[in-house]
Amino acid sequence: MLENLRNLIRYRGLIQTLVSRELKARYRGSVLGFFWSFINPLLLLLVYTFVFTVVLPSFRDDPTTQPYALFMFCGLLPWFWFSSSLLEASSSLVVHGNLIKKVLFPAEILPIVAVVANMCHFFLALPILALFLIFYARPVQIVELVWFPVVLLVQLILSLGLGFMLSALTVHFRDLRDILNNLLTLWFFSTPIIYPMSMIPPVGKFFMDFNPFAHLAISYQEILFYEGPFGHWKWLLAVGVFSVVVFLLGYALFDRLRDSFAEEV
Amino acid sequence: MRPAVELESVTKRYRRYAGRRKFATLKSALLRGSLVSDLSPDETLTAVDGVTFKVPEGSAFGIIGRNGSGKSTLLKLIAGISKPTQGNVRVRGRISALIELGAGFHPEISGRENVFINGVMLGLTNREITERFDDIVAFAELEEFIDAPVKNYSSGMYMRLGFAVAVHVDPDILIVDEVLAVGDEGFSLKCLDKFAEFKRRGKTVLLVTHGLDTVQKFCDEAVWLDEGALRSQGDPRRVIHTYLQDVARGEEKLLTEDDRRKFGATASAEATGDSADPVLEAELTREEPPEDMFRASEGRWGSGDAVINEVTIEGDGGPAHLYHTGDRMAVRLSVQAPEPLNDFVFGISIFNAEGVCCYGTNTDIEELIPDVLTGSGQVVFEIESLDLVEGTYKLDVAVHTREGRPYDYHRLLHTFRVKSRTKDAGIYRPRHRWTFTPNIRFRPRVGE
Numbered sequence: 116m117l118e119n120l121r122n123l124i125r126y127r128g129l130i131q132t133l134v135s136r137e138l139k140a141r142y143r144g145s146v147l148g149f150f151w152s153f154i155n156p157l158l159l160l161l162v163y164t165f166v167f168t169v170v171l172p173s174f175r176d177d178p179t180t181q182p183y184a185l186f187m188f189c190g191l192l193p194w195f196w197f198s199s200s201l202l203e204a205s206s207s208l209v210v211h212g213n214l215i216k217k218v219l220f221p222a223e224i225l226p227i228v229a230v231v232a233n234m235c236h237f238f239l240a241l242p243i244l245a246l247f248l249i250f251y252a253r254p255v256q257i258v259e260l261v262w263f264p265v266v267l268l269v270q271l272i273l274s275l276g277l278g279f280m281l282s283a284l285t286v287h288f289r290d291l292r293d294i295l296n297n298l299l300t301l302w303f304f305s306t307p308i309i310y311p312m313s314m315i316p317p318v319g320k321f322f323m324d325f326n327p328f329a330h331l332a333i334s335y336q337e338i339l340f341y342e343g344p345f346g347h348w349k350w351l352l353a354v355g356v357f358s359v360v361v362f363l364l365g366y367a368l369f370d371r372l373r374d375s376f377a378e379e380v
Numbered sequence: 381m382r383p384a385v386e387l388e389s390v391t392k393r394y395r396r397y398a399g400r401r402k403f404a405t406l407k408s409a410l411l412r413g414s415l416v417s418d419l420s421p422d423e424t425l426t427a428v429d430g431v432t433f434k435v436p437e438g439s440a441f442g443i444i445g446r447n448g449s450g451k452s453t454l455l456k457l458i459a460g461i462s463k464p465t466q467g468n469v470r471v472r473g474r475i476s477a478l479i480e481l482g483a484g485f486h487p488e489i490s491g492r493e494n495v496f497i498n499g500v501m502l503g504l505t506n507r508e509i510t511e512r513f514d515d516i517v518a519f520a521e522l523e524e525f526i527d528a529p530v531k532n533y534s535s536g537m538y539m540r541l542g543f544a545v546a547v548h549v550d551p552d553i554l555i556v557d558e559v560l561a562v563g564d565e566g567f568s569l570k571c572l573d574k575f576a577e578f579k580r581r582g583k584t585v586l587l588v589t590h591g592l593d594t595v596q597k598f599c600d601e602a603v604w605l606d607e608g609a610l611r612s613q614g615d616p617r618r619v620i621h622t623y624l625q626d627v628a629r630g631e632e633k634l635l636t637e638d639d640r641r642k643f644g645a646t647a648s649a650e651a652t653g654d655s656a657d658p659v660l661e662a663e664l665t666r667e668e669p670p671e672d673m674f675r676a677s678e679g680r681w682g683s684g685d686a687v688i689n690e691v692t693i694e695g696d697g698g699p700a701h702l703y704h705t706g707d708r709m710a711v712r713l714s715v716q717a718p719e720p721l722n723d724f725v726f727g728i729s730i731f732n733a734e735g736v737c738c739y740g741t742n743t744d745i746e747e748l749i750p751d752v753l754t755g756s757g758q759v760v761f762e763i764e765s766l767d768l769v770e771g772t773y774k775l776d777v778a779v780h781t782r783e784g785r786p787y788d789y790h791r792l793l794h795t796f797r798v799k800s801r802t803k804d805a806g807i808y809r810p811r812h813r814w815t816f817t818p819n820i821r822f823r824p825r826v827g828e
Binding site: 128132 | 460463483484493497500501502505529
């Protein structure tokens with residue numbers, strides 16, 4: 116297994132090529148092309164902002180989370196990355212079955228490509244955040260910029276680990292895709308993204324501590340809100356360790372089931 | 381010579397789920413706590429069964445066999461796409477597998493980008509692809525279309541591009557699965573040239589194909605795989621010969637079974653002393669012939685005043701369905717008339733697979749004047765030399781009145797097959813001979 120993991124580094128050229136293929140193919144034939152990576156989340160954010168500031172304005176009053184739209188973006192953008200990574204990763208082996216069946220191809224590349232391609236979409240959506248920062252005249256400090264990739268890395272490792280697990284299991288249990296879809300909706304609403312952590316009652320907080328993405332979301336939010344970027348570092352460290360464990364377990368499971376892919380896909 | 385590929389009692393079993401297991405879901409697996417056991421095989425299908433052979437380095441090696449005999453599975457095992465259940469596969473050198481051409485092409489992006497991506501997938505670096513790019517495109521004959529999205533390619537273009545990339549990976553071992561079937565004549569020849577070039581450069585080529593001529597001409601060694609097991613190995617000419625003999629036996633069996641299905645009893649059943657009444661399954665139900673006789677598909681009709689109980693097609697060695705051009709063949713009809721008849725004509729026609737009548741005659745045309753037909757008897761129609769080209773033929777046999785009112789008409793119910801070494805065209809091979817004046821000469825055939 117460790118040797119296979121080491122091979123992953125050798126495949127980086129392949130991952131790079133496939134990610135750029137994904138990105139290119141996605142918007143090929145559309146007029147706006149890559150702009151969709153930017154426009155899509157922007158429109159979605161506007162809808163969310165409208166709903167949660169005009170239609171359901173109950174969350175917006177917390178003074179620590181002003182301006183509210185900016186607060187929500189901090190959690191939403193990483194969440195989009197996270198959820199679409201998992202969805203795409205889980206079906207990646209099935210969708211690209213002909214590669215696994217007909218070509219000698221390292222299967223683990225496929226969930227990785229799903230996660231990394233969505234990370235690129237995430238990056239392409241970041242300028243929206245920059246626009247809002249300018250709009251609200253919120254200056255950004257160097258520390259905050261430095262902390263951001265750390266949080267990002269933890270999320271990347273967690274997504275990859277879950278992606279390995281889901282993709283391998285989906286080959287055998289196709290219903291996982293539908294289950295996952297609903298599970299992600301539930302997960303979204305039980306994570307402090309559209310509402311601040313402070314609104315959660317003590318009981319809820321206890322459960323929230325077991326939600327790794329809650330700590331990621333809070334860590335992202337802290338970069339711009341609350342008392343500062345490092346307020347949540349202990350929890351982030353815990354999630355980081357957890358993510359590494361998930362990654363190793365996920366890869367181990369993937370490796371264990373690898374030989375069955377060519378037959379089951 | 382060192383072997384490039386070495387297989388040591390390799391066995392591959394696929395699991396086959398019983399109906400219930402097939403629809404196993406994660407939930408049910410978790411509820412039963414059988415997640416792990418569900419992922420282990422229960423009912424199995426052995427696709428490759430204890431195969432051992434070596435492919436010497438620099439040789440061209442053919443694998444032949446019927447559909448479903450495990451050839452492709454074997455290639456996948458050699459290519460490393462799937463792992464053997466038992467045994468060892470050892471491979472020396474870089475492999476490129478042409479199992480499915482253009483696997484991994486993305487339809488939305490251009491041929492150019494796909495060449496790069498496919499090349500990387502097959503293990504080339506970007507620089508290597510850039511160096512070989514022009515060769516690849518020239519080989520695929522796609523200079524004009526290389527910047528068009530692959531989804532607009534015809535299937536031939538798609539295959540050509542896939543093939544071009546795969547052979548330009550410059551593998552030590554090239555695995556080819558039935559790809560010569562794609563592309564036109566010219567492209568097939570080009571592929572063969574490419575394979576020959578590989579061989580010259582000391583590379584190994586593994587070829588799975590139904591094109592036996594290709595194997596015979598091109599391969600140094602061949603194996604014949606039957607139901608997953610190795611049946612024969614060695615000189616391609618000999619392996620192909622034994623294979624073809626087996627195929628012929630199989631065909632004979634199939635046609636006999638076909639007859640048995642249609643006619644309840646057969647010659648072989650009779651030969652073994654099976655005394656069961658030869659009941660024709662195609663019953664004499666209709667009295668009148670169908671409206672459009674010549675369009676009618678297989679069937680049987682007639683008044684039943686005389687009945688053809690049984691039809692056997694016989695060669696020199698007794699009942700058979702398989703003949704070679706020029707063989708002797710006889711059609712034997714067992715006829716029975718409940719009441720004596722004095723107006724009767726026996727007829728017979730041979731049709732090829734396209735429904736073209738190759739030959740037809742009857743006793744009336746041949747000016748035999750009927751006198752009397754009583755009880756049961758036999759009619760034998762003998763062909764001294766079956767001068768037909770290769771193909772499957774069907775027979776019409778009938779007994780009817782001189783005006784054409786049928787007593788019993790069998791339409792296309794009896795089948796035989798003709799094999800020929802010469803792949804000549806048409807429906808009939810007249811006895812013929814070529815002669816040349818001495819200034820026109822031919823070379824003697826190599827190897828004969």
